Amino acid sequence: PQILFSKAKAKVVKMDIQKTATKVGYIIGSGDEVAQNLSQIGFEVTEIEAEKLAVTDLSQFETIVVEIRAYNIHESMKNGNTLLNEFVKNGGTVIVQYNTSRGLKVKEIGPYPFELTRNRVTKEEAKPSFLVENHPIFNHPNQLNDTDFEGWVQERGLYFAGNWDERYTPIIAWNDPGEEPQKGSILVADYGKGKFIYTGISFFRELPAGVPGAFRLLSNMISYGHE
Numbered sequence: 001p002q003i004l005f006s007k008a009k010a011k012v013v014k015m016d017i018q019k020t021a022t023k024v025g026y027i028i029g030s031g032d033e034v035a036q037n038l039s040q041i042g043f044e045v046t047e048i049e050a051e052k053l054a055v056t057d058l059s060q061f062e063t064i065v066v067e068i069r070a071y072n073i074h075e076s077m078k079n080g081n082t083l084l085n086e087f088v089k090n091g092g093t094v095i096v097q098y099n100t101s102r103g104l105k106v107k108e109i110g111p112y113p114f115e116l117t118r119n120r121v122t123k124e125e126a127k128p129s130f131l132v133e134n135h136p137i138f139n140h141p142n143q144l145n146d147t148d149f150e151g152w153v154q155e156r157g158l159y160f161a162g163n164w165d166e167r168y169t170p171i172i173a174w175n176d177p178g179e180e181p182q183k184g185s186i187l188v189a190d191y192g193k194g195k196f197i198y199t200g201i202s203f204f205r206e207l208p209a210g211v212p213g214a215f216r217l218l219s220n221m222i223s224y225g226h227e
Contacts, residue, residue, distance in 0.1 A: 013210040017041055018141035019219050021062040021093070021226035027053070027080070029067030029097070032204035034218075038065075041215060043222070050074035053083050063093040063222045068204055071099040071106050078106050085111045089192030093225045095218075098159040098200045110198060111191040114164035119182050120200070121156035126174040129181065135171045137188065137197075137220045140227065144220065148213030157200040160184035168198075188224070195225035 024045045026035040039045045048056055050070060058064065064087060071077045084094050088111060096109055101116035109116075128149050130138060138144045156174055161184035164170075170183040187198045199221070206214030 011210055013212060015041070015212045015215055016142075017212075017216055017219050018223075019043070020141050020223040023060060023062045024222060025056075025058065025061040025064040027064065027066045027070050029070030030073055032068055033208045034065070034067065034097075034203055037207035037215070038218075038222075041219070050076045050080055053080045058083065058087045058092070059090070061087075061092065062226050063095065063224075065222070066094070066096045068097045069099050071096075071109055072103050073105070075105050081106055081109060085191065085196075088194035088196050091193035091225070093195045093197070093222070095197045095199065095221050097203065098157070100159055110189070110196050112165035112167045112189055114161045114168060114184075114187060114198065116159055117162040117184065119160040119162065119184065120158035121174050121176055121182055121185070122154075123176045124152040124155055125150075126156050126176060129173045130171070131173055131183065132169065132171045135169075135188075136227070137171060137186070137217070137224055140220065141223055142216040142220050144213070144216060148216055150213065152206055152211055152214065153209045154205050155202050157185045157202050160200040161187050161198055165189075197221055197224065 022044050024043045026045050026047050035045045088094050160182050168187040168189045172186050173181040173183040175181045185200045189196045203218055
């Protein structure tokens with residue numbers, strides 16, 4: 001027998017990341033590393049089991065992020081969606097990451113209706129088109145530009161939204177070669193005093209891969225509404 005020792009190595013990425021919100025609740029879904037990745041850049045992240053949403057003081061958070069597919073696997077998100085809408089109404093920000101249309105445990109996600117599709121952009125170099133260039137998510141507290149969308153891995157996103165209520169605003173579009181632009185990867189809406197965001201962007205791939213632009217974009221989303 002022979003013992004082979006591979007070279008030990010670690011990836012180090014230098015990032016310039018600003019934030020105007022720090023206290024984040026993270027509702028556990030089907031499993032990703034986003035909560036840990038956010039903690040690594042200075043966010044105070046508290047993981048929340050969906051079943052305990054009703055007994056959790058959500059007012060302690062500035063922003064709540066919902067992990068991928070939480071609405072697919074937790075029956076408690078039926079009531080949880082109502083609680084999150086109330087959180088937004090009172091001035092909080094909620095970010096819902098992708099869910100699949102098949103096997104949803106709820107009839108609605110967010111404060112206004114929208115449909116989930118199987119639309120995605122698999123080409124990681126797909127050029128972004130900023131539909132609302134002056135939107136705070138692209139400008140505050142991190143000023144984003146085309147370089148922030150370089151070096152992504154595997155894809156741009158998946159299970160984008162479609163046929164949304166007019167109170168949602170799509171702010172970015174991109175597409176695979178030969179396909180129509182997909183506008184449903186980030187939808188934003190005002191509700192009461194707060195902000196709601198649905199995103200199909202694959203942060204669950206980009207953050208573990210150390211993609212600076214994805215960190216900066218998600219930091220802006222978390223800070224949205226907390227200027």
